[in-house]
Amino acid sequence: MSKESTSKTEEQLQVGGVNALKLAANYGTPLIAYDVGAIKQQIQSFREAFIRAGIKYRIVYASKAFSSLAMYRLLANEGVGCDVVSGGELYAALRGGISPAMIEFHGNNKTPAELAEAISQGIGCIVVDNFYEIELLEKICEAQQRTVKVSLRVAPGIEAETHQYIATGQSNSKFGFDLDSGQAEQALKQLLHSKYLQVIGVHCHIGSQIFAIAGFQMAAAKMIDVLQRWQEKYAFEAQILNLGGGFGIKYITADQPLKPAEFVSAIITTVQQEAQKKHLQLPEIWIEPGRSLVGEAGTTLYTVGSTKTVPGICNFVAVDGGMGDNIRPALYGAQYSAYLAKNLQEKATQVATIVGKYCESGDVLVKQQKLPAVQAGDVLAITSTGAYGYSMASNYNRNGRPPVVFCESGHDKLVLKRETYADMLSLEVD
Ligand SMILES: Cc1ncc(COP(=O)(O)O)c(C=O)c1O
Numbered sequence: 001m002s003k004e005s006t007s008k009t010e011e012q013l014q015v016g017g018v019n020a021l022k023l024a025a026n027y028g029t030p031l032i033a034y035d036v037g038a039i040k041q042q043i044q045s046f047r048e049a050f051i052r053a054g055i056k057y058r059i060v061y062a063s064k065a066f067s068s069l070a071m072y073r074l075l076a077n078e079g080v081g082c083d084v085v086s087g088g089e090l091y092a093a094l095r096g097g098i099s100p101a102m103i104e105f106h107g108n109n110k111t112p113a114e115l116a117e118a119i120s121q122g123i124g125c126i127v128v129d130n131f132y133e134i135e136l137l138e139k140i141c142e143a144q145q146r147t148v149k150v151s152l153r154v155a156p157g158i159e160a161e162t163h164q165y166i167a168t169g170q171s172n173s174k175f176g177f178d179l180d181s182g183q184a185e186q187a188l189k190q191l192l193h194s195k196y197l198q199v200i201g202v203h204c205h206i207g208s209q210i211f212a213i214a215g216f217q218m219a220a221a222k223m224i225d226v227l228q229r230w231q232e233k234y235a236f237e238a239q240i241l242n243l244g245g246g247f248g249i250k251y252i253t254a255d256q257p258l259k260p261a262e263f264v265s266a267i268i269t270t271v272q273q274e275a276q277k278k279h280l281q282l283p284e285i286w287i288e289p290g291r292s293l294v295g296e297a298g299t300t301l302y303t304v305g306s307t308k309t310v311p312g313i314c315n316f317v318a319v320d321g322g323m324g325d326n327i328r329p330a331l332y333g334a335q336y337s338a339y340l341a342k343n344l345q346e347k348a349t350q351v352a353t354i355v356g357k358y359c360e361s362g363d364v365l366v367k368q369q370k371l372p373a374v375q376a377g378d379v380l381a382i383t384s385t386g387a388y389g390y391s392m393a394s395n396y397n398r399n400g401r402p403p404v405v406f407c408e409s410g411h412d413k414l415v416l417k418r419e420t421y422a423d424m425l426s427l428e429v430d
Pocket residue numbers: 062065083106166168205207208209244245246247288289290291292387
């Protein structure tokens with residue numbers, strides 16, 4: 001359990017200083033509660049690492065981890081930018097008050113309409129992913145008679161130690177221009193000749209939920225090397241080196257991730273040393289954390305319903321949510337920890353598998369965890385659900401998506417309403 005986002009000092013679970021039982025009673029369950037102070041603390045800790053190193057930087061939050069108007073407003077107030085990967089995220093980010101100049105647009109198949117909208121809104125940077133997109137951008141800019149800043153997404157040929165579905169740095173990734181085969185260089189040449197596309201830098205992102213620092217350092221060293229070569233060969237002076245996100249967080253006790261500042265400090269050291277060796281003027285360093293800003297800050301509260309014991313085999317505890325609000329266990333075999341909100345000190349008396357209410361046997365939130373005796377009506381909390389939970393939620397089985405509350409200094413505020421039956425029918429054509 002994250003110390004920052006939930007408090008264990010009290011007997012009953014607190015989120016951002018608000019009692020979890022009170023939240024469950026006021027808003028119903030399932031409910032996702034964020035500790036806003038914990039998000040701000042993570043941002044600050046990234047910031048301090050850069051400030052200590054004395055280099056120019058930008059923190060760009062990866063919206064896909066959790067996006068809501070309240071979240072974008074928080075980022076805007078903190079002076080943090082964001083990356084978007086769809087027209088929908090772009091629309092929400094702008095509505096949430098993020099200045100267009102602070103937005104980056106990612107994706108391996110951005111549509112012409114999405115790109116046209118981004119350009120007309122004066123987006124800060126488009127991270128160009130493939131040759132088709134270069135052509136599209138040229139046409140759109142010509143039609144709008146505007147120029148746009150772009151950076152070049154490179155697949156640096158690095159296999160990150162993570163689940164294969166969320167590794168993105170290897171040469172056979174669907175994202176970005178492969179570095180080792182020379183495709184990235186070919187793309188750069190094209191961009192340098194463009195009338196409308198102003199290439200401001202390069203980008204790489206090797207994957208997500210990564211604990212090992214070595215992959216980040218290898219990627220950083222490779223990027224510095226390529227910048228130095230491209231500077232010599234093409235007089236290309238990158239203003240920005242974007243090293244992506246991917247910093248792993250703690251879901252279960254066995255997870256021992258570095259702190260954000262430790263990740264960033266180690267990467268910065270590599271970047272500085274490599275740049276010095278190669279006599280390269282260090283560009284501004286951008287990072288794109290998603291999970292590490294919001295993951296541990298989020299806790300999902302559920303109410304226990306049925307329980308089932310198969311003698312000698314297993315104990316099931318069923319809750320009122322499941323794979324609709326958290327697809328990660330089913331999709332990646334992701335592990336989480338559950339707590340009995342009314343008494344964190346109560347002794348475990350059983351090993352239970354916490355399942356959801358969806359019509360799928362794979363709808364398992366936590367497998368085989370020690371748990372106190374629970375009964376119908378108890379509130380169970382699953383921690384570290386702040387990233388890729390709500391943002392990947394569905395209304396499968398016509399269960400509505402849960403509401404989201406922001407909690408800070410003992411106060412709670414509803415930021416996303418529960419999806420109602422009527423909401424779920426709102427797109428139907430009768
Ligand atoms: C391009 C890009 N940047 C940033 C992120 C954020 O990653 P994370 O949430 O692991 O920090 C992702 C997601 O993996 C991504 O694809």
